[in-house]
Amino acid sequence: MVRSQRWKGAAFTVPFQLGFVFLYLIPIGYAVHESLYRSQSSGLGLGGTTDEFSGLANYHQGLTDPAFLDSVLRVLVFACVQIPVMLLISLLLALFLDALTSRAAGRFRILLLVPYMIPGVVAAIVWINLYSPDVGPLTPLAKAFGLDWNFFAPSMVWPSIGNLLTWHGIGYNMVIIYSALQGVPRELFEAARLDGASESRIALSIKVPYVRGALVLTGMLSIIQMLQIFNEPALFRNVTPQTVSDSFTPIMVIYNQAFNAGNYHYAAALSVLLALILGVASFLFYRLTAKEAD
């Protein structure tokens, strides 16, 4: 390639590079910088505040802050339950679709993708109202079966959010797994059938191992999203603030520190910590699933 042409090629990426510097690198750098300082009230606290270098003190505070650690743990435990359930249902539905004719599969796929078309905030609003004892049909329905359910009770709030996320995520994950299933060479099934394998056996021993990659990917994306969960609990907090505290999830802790406590420096340190936790979690998940494959 001619030299001048190379630079012209690089020029196409310049708008993005500039934007990336201003909207990614500088903000991240600024957050790291802010996280190393603390506001100190000068004199008797009447003369305003000044920023003083405090090294890693904010990080130390974050790593020993029960509110932050609890929120991380809460979300991690929740992720360990909700993500496998959601992926299992998605996988099952993808296998079902794969066993149908393409015409029938196409119809069901559109229906199952409807929740994915709905904005996350709207999905949360809809489910919160479905759960609501005043307007929702679910509480009377449970009562008809003799169950006295309060979907906003402390023990029920995570299952309630989990159901919402599962409902919202099944279609998208199913499509990814389904398109991976489409890539399985069909000759394998013929051979297995000739050997007398049942359909469920074929699904378990051929199809599932074949879509491992898609499962790892959807799992990874779900973990990254889950650690940053904010919208759903924030909307639940609107109707049940006594159950969903203002430090329910890590991002809620950070938002609260920044905008309610006005503690930007500490919030910056917590967001850097969250980024590190996210990196470690993704790496561990990737290593764990890659190892199993050997």
Add this chain to the structure above:
Amino acid sequence: MALTEERTRTHPVRRINKPDPAARSRGGQRFLLVGLALASAYSLFPVWWLIVAATKDRTALYQSNGLWFSGWHLWTNLHQLFTYENGIFLRWTANSFLYAGVGSLGGTLIALATGYGLARFQFPGRNLVFACVVGSFLVPIALLTLPLYLLFSKIGLVDTPWAMLIPCLINPFSVYLAKVYTEAAIPYELLEAARIDGAGELRIFFSIVLRMMTTGGATVFLLAFVNTWNAFFLPLTVLRGEQNWTLNLGLYNWSGKRLESGVDLTGLVLTGALLSIVPMAVMMIAMRRYWRSGVTLGALK
């Protein structure tokens, strides 16, 4: 059905390779159909409930069976929604369209240029740029949004439409998709031929590459539009006054009014929620062909 035709056209082999349904037991098929029908019912009933709820007046909303109609008050509800607080809902709708439309259009153009540059040119630092694109997928939104808020407030952008529009211009996932699409759609030979004919690089990009990338470009635009329309954390952080809010932000605020000030806006929230789905549904159905490939491409990440 158009979908199936489309697929058989592009992959003629697949239909033949599909398992022969006659080869499996009827009971098995029935089991699959029942399972899928149940899952579809689970997927659809909340939307059904929302549609029904939007047609009810307050009494019916609280007292009638939620899964069936009781009176027809949709027009009254819409009228109330559009006139509440001097039509603030229309303002939020316009804002959402502005941010998602203009932001995604600019973002898509930048992403296509970047994807093209990354896919079809060798230049020093190319790998570094691509590493930035992929690496940014792991950056949590709080780590970007909080400092962005501080920086924007220093230059007076907080609480203006720019605070939403500027971040939409740079979307690493769009760049990633644009690169993948360029690699698939733009052959090197074509570019060489255009160069030999004396076309400048800019001209090649605007009159050849962009035209050949309509499918890829539409997908990138669609996904960016959906993302911005659905955004919540960024607008919540950088938009303070309700004149600049998005639909999401407005609905969030209304749904909290009941506990905050005792004003029950549930009816308005539900009608508004239904309306805010409409553009998404129209867009996704109209661009079905494109976004399916986009959903699947996401899997390549």
